Amino acid sequence: MNRKILYWIDFFLPHIGGSEIFSASLIPALQERGYEIEIVTSSEVEGFREWDGNSEISIHRFPFWNALKNGNLQQMILLRKQITEFKKKFQPDLVHLHFGAASYFHLQTLNAYPAPTLTTIHSCPEICSSPQSLLNRTLQATQWLTTVSAQELANIRKFDPSVSARSSLIYYGVELPKLPPRPLNIDTPKLLCLGRLVPNKGFDIALQALALLINRFPKLRMIIGGDGTAKADLMQQSVDMGLGNVVEFRGWVDNAEVPALLNEVTIVLIPSRQMEGLPLVAIQAAQMARPIVATAVNGLPELIVHQQTGLLIELEDSVSLAEAITYFLENPVLANQMGQAARQKVQENFDLKNCINHYDALYQELSGVAIKSQLPAP
Template sequence: MKILYWTGLFWPNIGGVEVLSLQFIPAMQKRGYEFIVLTSRSNPNLSEKDNYNGIPIYRYYFHNGIANNNIEEIKKIKKKVDEIKKDFNPDLIHINSIDASIFFHQLSNTSDKIPTLFTVHSLPPYSINNNTLLKKMLNSAEWITTASEAMLFEVNKIIGENIQHSSLIYYGLYMPGIEPAQLQFNKPCLLCLGRVVAEKGFDLAIDAFAQIVPLFSEARLIIAGDGPAKHNLEKKAEEL
């Protein structure tokens, strides 16, 4: 079975879905499934075509044409997506993204419709009406999965009915084979690791840390990651 794995970001980016994907895809490959990854080109230093441990990767600037109202750029990216779908001829498209890239999935739907599995990892912090890409994606997917009952409940609210074509599948991650070391509390350290976006709530960690420092003067807070909220977090930290 051939699967086109569509995700907002992929290796070498770091984040929850990125880490999950790097474990999920190899595990499925061992079971005989063939994958290619279609993702956003988040950095010009990353190649458009790449390969990671036998996983073919295609990276495109999905957001640029939309952000700049550049029809020619949109047409160029649509053509590339059409070519990938035609050349790879997947049996299934697994969508793991709610960003602007899914516009090109909707735009490139061919007459020979390929079944779509839509995994909803999170939802945007704004209202969703019938004309949004997310609502259209939810309505058009053959199957929907979430990793929590709460997320499935929210998806049901968006669609406006109790959807039958859905499953709750919890995340499963291999644990690192490292023996846990004894924690040292004389210099406490709080590590926040992940994709630096507003919905992760790293700003709350900074607010909480401001209340901890007067009690533990040697305490440290480390936020490790990258993303669009990085500049605002750095500014917030400087104001402490």
Template structure:
């Protein structure tokens, strides 16, 4: 049975987005609503949430003060379940919780509402309290969604009896992210988009860009994002003599971000680890070649030698070689860019959401056939 109304439990919603999760939640809930699936979306209370689209109802949960991140999310889960008991509509067909933070709430909603539970793992956790909450979701759910083969392999090795796994990638909004006319006289630049944290490998990119500048002195590197390493990376760029060819732009969103993708010569995704790699998908959708680390879900997105290249993480010389090649050979870059658009179309949100909806239906039918 196709679901008519589902509950989402999530830690993020625009504009309070700290990674790719909030973007995914907004897009999946919106496209489900467009397919006549009403979404009741529970998130922590924060000021200034974006207005939910038709068919999506936002439930903001006031969370008690906590002395740790784990305690904060336990409080959120407890309060969310209380809200469900106080009068959530009875015609809910399924609960879908996202990542470890909401796993206990998902289990509580399942028990209160008597409906099946789907649990998504977007970023697997290291051993510790977060992993224990994540394992609860893996064991208690009727189905588990992961976004890449790499995450499926990692989760599948857990010493717990997990629910059936389904690999459903994140999607991209190809109406928002698309190619644009590029002036022939443009100044070439490499683009990075992401959090400035060790996981993203920006230090490797800066070392690689130093080698690029020795071959292409007029090249630029635009760094979009912010995070705990920003000051360190700015100092590193100065120490390596990369300024003013490296520009730290902070966070960019909306049309400004899309424009940066569209006009870049190449997108660099030098992550040390990446469970999926939404930024790479956005770059492909804008018709730009992507040079990414051969790690995690990036290998599921970038087709090596067709729409970009995969390089060994931490190998700044290999990264520099691939970036310089695309900066110098515009015909090659444009050929990769055309292939990139076709590749991104396979991840359009409409197609991903249709697959998600079919999984929901299978889970609901499976629960009914079991007599649950």
């Protein structure tokens, strides 16, 4: 019997982010194991392009994000009705909910067709003490919770101890690229910042660090890959700092092109501010044996062990970031060793097959509860 999974996520491809890329690998693998999966996600996001990827993935797009952002009560009522009808028609055995703003609509339609909820939290939400907060209500409605970092799991369990017995850590699983890592280029080094161009990523701090280094390392260059609301500000910042000919804004980078891009660069920078679970770019950079400098926030230290698999710095510290870059450029043997150690660590802890097996086991266990509950009493 095929079990029906309603896979609920705020955004999906072509919107680029760690959870979207991860989901695009997880869903087909679970479909191959016999699950019938339907995706419910947002539409009408800034810069939205329809995805021309896997035609076997069924995607249902609703304007959740705009309705909530604009506080459009009439639209929210209509969406609640549409989701109610969709759930009744699909009759899921399990809802896999990726926590986010659109979780509101799942909670509003819990009784449309009762099914267990598996919730995944990718980045620690701001902890709210109100019993009516979206996080609190989601945790209360969840039969099982997974997180993508141990730190995140500890934070959630501290926030709500009742979750401890029904929660677990499942690291992102990422397939190892077929493209082998190139040797690090120290003679004409390149730095890389890759991800959504939003303030939380801290790419403005990376530009500040570059400005501190360019006289000492005149051949140093930086690539910023990605799109987002902060792009114009970052481009203006690079011009104002006299870095216009030093920084290349690569634009949107297809996930399939990421390994080749990583092979171009010498060091990967992840100067994130808060609200990072464990960024996918850290895993991808480690797979390609690139030395990483990152802020010590949330799950990043679980992959980047200071002076073993990379270097960690404090928040908002462009001087320390510049010093860490200098350390790698002046110690290429150690930079290479840390990159290789990171590659080994990611192969051991972020294996895609293991990740799929863990979710498969949860799907079976939780959807089995749903199936049993629908059987007639003996």
